[in-house]
Amino acid sequence: MPSVSVKAKKTVRTKRRAKAKPMTKLEMVQKMLADQKIIREAIQNGIPLKELKKTHGLTFATLPNPKN
């Protein structure tokens, strides 16, 4: 009987990520207030808000020119 070589199936190992737990109300409020503090400190230290996207993952609304 001819020998048949069976190639091992290529498998890609993937890291299992823990499913994100929903935030409790307290965690949510703490994050809201912590983000306010991050924004306040950035402004008072002359850091542009776009930097906060990179450093803290904060996203801001893009603003049109003011009407005045």
Next chain:
Amino acid sequence: MVLRLRPYPIQKIDEFTYGFTTSKGIEYYCSFLSYAEYFAKHPDIAPYFFSFNLTLKDRKIKLPPGTDKRIADTVVSIVGDFLISQTNAVVYVCDNSDGKESARARKFLSWFNYIDHPSSNIIEVTSNFNAGGMFIYSSLLVNKKNKRFTEMVMAYLELTDDDK
């Protein structure tokens, strides 16, 4: 209340920030932070929720006594124009780091009682709530012509429902 708004000139500092300077030389910056992450259960409307942030540019500055009515006018103009798109909603959560959150909440709520500005189309929903023993003052501002108005209000009330 019928009042004529006299906002300070608003400058665009960068794509995410407005600024204005009061007659006393006090500089404020404003921005709208995305709150989409808190409305994950409502993916259709989540991207349209923002928080409003008003920050003193110089933390060391001493604020003069009395009320500068034009600061309120300026904030109303900025938030009113932001909501004029009729798609966005603004959630205001009062900072409680200095123990002045109730005064801050009262002041913010009083700012939106105008009828001679696009902000007259803004509906304000207040929902103060308890989170793990912390009492939080919050409000939702949404344009009454917003097509997702009811969904947005319901989502906000669900978010700010008291801890059971």
